[in-house]
Amino acid sequence: MKGIKKRNVLWVFCIIAATILISYLENNLSPSNETSLPLFSKQTETMEVHFIDVGQGDSIYIKADGHSMLIDAGEKSEGTTVIHYLEALGVDNLDYIICTHPHSDHIGGMNSVLDSFSVNQIIMPEVNHTTDTYEDLLQAIGDHNLTITKAVPGNQYALGPASFTILSPVSDFYEDVNNYSVGIKLSYYNNSFILTGDAEALAEKEMLNEDMDLTGDVLKLGHHGSSYSSCSEFLDAVSPSYAVISVGKDNTYGHPHHETIEALVERGIPIYRTDEQGTIIFQCDGDTVSVHNEN
Ligand SMILES: [Zn+2]
Structure with missing residues (x-):
């Protein structure tokens, strides 16, 4: 015992x-x-989205953990504005360039951008277009030994910790060149941006029919706030917390149209405009989005 x-x-x-x-x-x-x-954790990184003031046109720079991409570069005369802006940020390489569609207010400055920075991949819609500006762009792409990646809805690309999914163009042929616009959903953890070039209501409705997740914290309004874009179904599907309009002061098109502004006001969506606020910068930590502007 x-x-x-x-x-x-x-x-x-x-x-x-x-x-x-x-x-x-x-x-x-x-x-x-x-x-x-x-x-x-993601708290040590951020994603920034810069809507560069290029007057009447589009140019959007995105930075995520040392990775960069540029969507459009304004008119030819704005090429140097975009280059100086990127240089000031210390950019020397662009992982991606997206040329949304062949209109000069989107691709005019892109030749000079291609001459100034190394570029890994260039994404464009497949479209027949015969302006000198477009021919010059194709020439510059060839000169820099780049091959064009066709924008195909559903295709996804990584940008460091961020990623983007192609939303449009859904069809192969359109009467209006605007509807060929490459649209993307850019995502960074829980933050997202819907960027659709100059896509009009017809293209927006196609995106809605594709049953893709179009929700976004920020919507860059299609076609500089034209009433031919931002149809009510599309606005409701994106349901953004912020709307951005990339537009020139006193432009001859009357952009942004009052119908578009009213639709945003009705929904209580705050509006940021490059003609009034200059370059607009969004900063994302993966949960929240904050906005800063020049003026
Ligand atoms: Zn445009």
């Missing part, structure tokens, strides 16, 4: 010692594991 008691005491001692050891390890090792987590 004495022998059994001694063995029991020894077991109890071992169990107590083991419990103390486990509790020591939990208290001292777990916290250091937890504190090391933020170093690898």
Whole structure:
């Protein structure tokens, strides 16, 4: 009996010692594991989306953890504006360039951009167009030994920790060149942007019919706020917290149209305009989006 008691005491001692050891390890090792987590979390990174003021036209620069892309580059005369803007940010390489469609207010400045930065991939719609500006762009793409990646809805591309999905053009042929616009959903953790070039209501309705997730924190309105774009179904599907209009002061088209502004006001969506606020910059931490502007 004495022998059994001694063995029991020894077991109890071992169990107590083991419990103390486990509790020591939990208290001292777990916290250091937890504190090391933020170093690898998204909080150390951000995504920035810059709507560069190029007058009447579009140019959008996106930066995510050292990766860069540019969507459009305004008119030819705005090429240097875009180049200087990117240089000031320390950009030397663009992972992607998207030329939304062949109109000069989107691709005019792109030749000079191609001459100034190295580019990994260029995404465009497949469209027959015969203006000198478009021919010059195709020539520059050839000169820089780049091949064009056709924009195909559903295709996804990584931009560091961010990514984007092609939304449009859905069809192969359109009467209006605007509807060939490459539209994308840009995502960074829980933040997203819907950017659709000059896509008009016809193209927006095609995107809606494709049953894609069109929700976004920020919507860059199609076609500089024209009433031919931003149909009510599309606005409701995106349901943005911010609307951006890339537009020139006193432009001859009357952009943005009052119908578009009224539709945004009705929905209580704040409007940011490059003609009034200059370049507009959004900063995303993966959960929240904040906005800054020049003026
Ligand atoms: Zn345009």
